[in-house]
Amino acid sequence: MLASQKKCRKHYSFNEKLKIINIFKKEQHLRSDEDKTLLSSVPLRNVKRWVELENELLKSDKKRVKKTLHAGGKSSLPEEVNTRILAVVEELRSSLIPIGVTNLVNIVRSEFPEQFRDKSFECIRSRLRRLLEKNNFVRRRVTGHVRPNLQVDAQEYKQNYIIYFNNLLSDLELLNGVRKSDQTAIFYENVPKYTMEKCGEKNPRALTLGSMKNRMTAMCTICNNGDKLPLYCVFNARRYLENDRVGSNTVAYEIRNAKDFGYPQDVFFDTQAKGWFDGDIVESWYKKPHKENEKFNQMCEETENLQKEILPANCTSFLQPLDVGVNGPLKAKLSEMWTLWAVEEYKKAKEENRPMALVKPDRILVCNWLQQVWLSISKSTILNSFAKPGYCLTNVETQTMVNLFNGDEEIVGDAQNEEPFDEDELDRMLANF
Numbered sequence: 001m002l003a004s005q006k007k008c009r010k011h012y013s014f015n016e017k018l019k020i021i022n023i024f025k026k027e028q029h030l031r032s033d034e035d036k037t038l039l040s041s042v043p044l045r046n047v048k049r050w051v052e053l054e055n056e057l058l059k060s061d062k063k064r065v066k067k068t069l070h071a072g073g074k075s076s077l078p079e080e081v082n083t084r085i086l087a088v089v090e091e092l093r094s095s096l097i098p099i100g101v102t103n104l105v106n107i108v109r110s111e112f113p114e115q116f117r118d119k120s121f122e123c124i125r126s127r128l129r130r131l132l133e134k135n136n137f138v139r140r141r142v143t144g145h146v147r148p149n150l151q152v153d154a155q156e157y158k159q160n161y162i163i164y165f166n167n168l169l170s171d172l173e174l175l176n177g178v179r180k181s182d183q184t185a186i187f188y189e190n191v192p193k194y195t196m197e198k199c200g201e202k203n204p205r206a207l208t209l210g211s212m213k214n215r216m217t218a219m220c221t222i223c224n225n226g227d228k229l230p231l232y233c234v235f236n237a238r239r240y241l242e243n244d245r246v247g248s249n250t251v252a253y254e255i256r257n258a259k260d261f262g263y264p265q266d267v268f269f270d271t272q273a274k275g276w277f278d279g280d281i282v283e284s285w286y287k288k289p290h291k292e293n294e295k296f297n298q299m300c301e302e303t304e305n306l307q308k309e310i311l312p313a314n315c316t317s318f319l320q321p322l323d324v325g326v327n328g329p330l331k332a333k334l335s336e337m338w339t340l341w342a343v344e345e346y347k348k349a350k351e352e353n354r355p356m357a358l359v360k361p362d363r364i365l366v367c368n369w370l371q372q373v374w375l376s377i378s379k380s381t382i383l384n385s386f387a388k389p390g391y392c393l394t395n396v397e398t399q400t401m402v403n404l405f406n407g408d409e410e411i412v413g414d415a416q417n418e419e420p421f422d423e424d425e426l427d428r429m430l431a432n433f
Helices: 014-025 033-040 044-052 054-064 079-094 101-111 121-134 154-172 251-256 279-287 294-302 321-325 327-351 363-376 379-387 396-406 413-417 423-432
Strands: 179-187 215-223 232-236 268-272
Touching: 014 033, 014 044, 014 054, 044 054, 079 101, 079 121, 101 121, 179 321, 179 327, 215 321, 215 363, 215 379, 232 363, 251 268, 321 327, 321 379, 327 363
Parallel strands: 232 268
Antiparallel strands: 179 215, 215 232
């Protein structure tokens, strides 16, 4: 017999087997034509075997149709306890703390010791699963993360700290020449966050040349009289000691011969394995560099005795002058310069029929951009960065300069009784600084 002609064995369910057994037990004159047809379709040896195993079939059938979780099984816990457990689950869910049934067992045990004192772990877990699925709680994968919104009275922290810090400067007689330094990451590709796109378009895209993660670190320093100190940039490269021999194809060799390679003047450079300021670099910045620079010499003389003051938590954005008024404009202008450069490079490549020939901005180009932007930051921007948080400025004249730059008629301090400054007076004040 061919395989295609071979008769397939039929599978009988529990209900079909029990039905055939009942027909077989009937007397012949009580069987209907339908019963006879059904009974004749089954081999007699199978029917006899099923009759012998009838009790086992009934047991299996009972197991099969028993109440399950999906069939609406009820929890054996009191309704009051169920309500309290669901309240605990809702509270944890609203707090966005990820929780599973296994973790919930320990929480429920501690919350309801009397009800679950003698229950095993598996028993509590099965009851919790029934209760949760009955109330439409399911296990799902976490697809997003949210940071907590800290409810702090930041304004009160700010006011208290400003009063404390100004009193500290007054006691130490350091109101004149207060400086603020900060280290910030400068990415080689400052791609703008916004672009033009048609309404309804999803996922606006922006051009990148593959160096989005390439960066350096710049230390910016400003003074409360409006001065800016030279930039200090650190690149991601191996750092050599002063007497080490440096290869000609290394970053260290470039910065030692910065003028020959086209790096901007009056900017100081260093290297570090991760491109960040470590203890050695900060120490060299504080003690050694720029001895020919008058401002740095003055800073080193005035800061022999240092006192560490820690800013209140979550208040950096409106207490640090650089974060308040300098870092934002600095990076916005860098982003603008990158965009203009990318447009020019794209036009050149398009004219030469090489639209894919765009190159990444190198560190020398980015350093020149950074120096141009740093020099373009006005004295009024720096003064306002100190004045907006509430720090004391150098003197009444400096505060008056802020008002003049902003176009305010109000004069602060003892200058209220004086006549407004004209342009020549303003130029004289700027020259003194």
